[in-house]
Amino acid sequence: MRAPPKPPPAASAWSRYRRELGFLILFVLILGTTFTLISWNPVNDRVIEPFTGAIARAGGATLNLLGQQTTMSGTIIRNDRFAVNIRNGCNGVEAMLIYFAAVLAFPASWRSRLLGVVLGFVAIQLVNLVRVVALFLTGVYFPRLFDSSHTVIWQTIVILSGVLLWILWANRFAELHPGDPAAASDAPSA
Amino acid sequence: MPGPTNSGARTPSWTGRLVRSLLLWILPAVVVWLLITPFYNRFLSVAGEQLARLTEFPGVTRLYIQETHQVLVTRSDMSGKQAFVYKFRLTDLHFNLILTVALFLAVPAVEKRRRFENLGWALLVSVCFHILVLFFYVKFVYSTQLGAWSNEHYGAFAQNLWGFGKHLLDLPIKLALPFILWAGFYFQDFQHHVRRT
Numbered sequence: 457m458r459a460p461p462k463p464p465p466a467a468s469a470w471s472r473y474r475r476e477l478g479f480l481i482l483f484v485l486i487l488g489t490t491f492t493l494i495s496w497n498p499v500n501d502r503v504i505e506p507f508t509g510a511i512a513r514a515g516g517a518t519l520n521l522l523g524q525q526t527t528m529s530g531t532i533i534r535n536d537r538f539a540v541n542i543r544n545g546c547n548g549v550e551a552m553l554i555y556f557a558a559v560l561a562f563p564a565s566w567r568s569r570l571l572g573v574v575l576g577f578v579a580i581q582l583v584n585l586v587r588v589v590a591l592f593l594t595g596v597y598f599p600r601l602f603d604s605s606h607t608v609i610w611q612t613i614v615i616l617s618g619v620l621l622w623i624l625w626a627n628r629f630a631e632l633h634p635g636d637p638a639a640a641s642d643a644p645s646a
Numbered sequence: 647m648p649g650p651t652n653s654g655a656r657t658p659s660w661t662g663r664l665v666r667s668l669l670l671w672i673l674p675a676v677v678v679w680l681l682i683t684p685f686y687n688r689f690l691s692v693a694g695e696q697l698a699r700l701t702e703f704p705g706v707t708r709l710y711i712q713e714t715h716q717v718l719v720t721r722s723d724m725s726g727k728q729a730f731v732y733k734f735r736l737t738d739l740h741f742n743l744i745l746t747v748a749l750f751l752a753v754p755a756v757e758k759r760r761r762f763e764n765l766g767w768a769l770l771v772s773v774c775f776h777i778l779v780l781f782f783y784v785k786f787v788y789s790t791q792l793g794a795w796s797n798e799h800y801g802a803f804a805q806n807l808w809g810f811g812k813h814l815l816d817l818p819i820k821l822a823l824p825f826i827l828w829a830g831f832y833f834q835d836f837q838h839h840v841r842r843t
Contacts, residue, residue, distance in 0.1 A: 476834060483829070488818075491818045544817070550817050554822045619668075627840050
């Protein structure tokens with residue numbers, strides 16, 4: 457009488473959750489590294505501050521098109537009714553870093569990742585420009601709503617935009633990397 | 647036996663349904679978050695205060711809620727006006743709950759029980775994270791925002807630790823947490839449906 461066959465060994469937690477753990481570890485590493493880099497004073501002073509100044513100029517120019525008669529000084533936009541200083545957290549950089557980390561950590565070809573990064577930079581900065589303009593106008597016409605608009609509403613919108621953009625990119629543009637196991641499983645059988 | 651009919655209507659893809667549901671769930675998530683914020687701020691101030699006092703001998707930190715959204719940081723080892731150390735918007739620490747709730751409830755083709763169970767775990771992690779951020783914020787205030795007192799009581803390493811830690815937790819990690827939690831539970835579902843769209 458033969459012994460019954462042994463059941464296959466249960467998959468370890470790592471093998472069962474390998475994909476999401478791999479994605480998340482890479483995501484957090486990339487995000488932590490890039491954020492540490494931009495927090496470093498030389499990078500902040502030579503890259504982030506000028507970048508934020510450019511955002512202020514773009515925001516001020518847009519507001520002037522809307523008749524707000526603003527002037528810009530560094531990262532500050534002001535007119536005779538309101539002034540706002542664009543600081544880290546409001547320049548779209550953190551949202552971009554989160555999005556970039558998600559794109560780079562996702563298993564896809566380097567070409568599609570580059571496309572995702574470029575697409576994300578443009579799209580998130582457009583959303584952020586709308587945020588800057590909307591917040592300035594909120595400060596002028598509805599100053600009591602400025603605090604909650606500044607963090608809760610517009611931070612949520614910008615991060616939500618990043619998430620939606622990543623979903624769009626992964627769905628439409630992320631080509632499978634040749635070494636991706638999913639590429640082998642999707643290949644037609646002979 | 648009638649054959650299958652083709653009405654010409656396209657079945658929305660999984661990701662299409664995810665995006666649509668996400669946008670629909672945002673508003674209810676905002677409403678629920680607004681309703682619980684006053685109570686959650688009180689809970690956070692108590693929890694954050696207890697965590698801060700665990701690292702103090704004797705415990706001197708007291709956190710008070712003011713005007714629903716602000717938290718006052720005070721120290722009992724300082725007297726008079728000096729006891730009031732700092733004030734900031736506590737509500738700004740936990741608005742990421744809106745996106746967390748919307749993301750977890752928006753996942754299509756997942757039974758309701760599993761969605762709410764996963765959301766429960768995500769909310770538990772989020773609550774622990776908010777208490778940790780508040781703790782780092784209080785330490786950041788003590789170590790860097792009190793001028794000569796900070797320099798007298800905290801060395802350069804401690805000031806950098808609390809300052810950078812608060813900055814890291816309060817900005818990129820706080821903003822990314824809903825996505826991190828969602829990917830932790832649904833990355834395989836997402837990847838499976840994306841590859842087959």
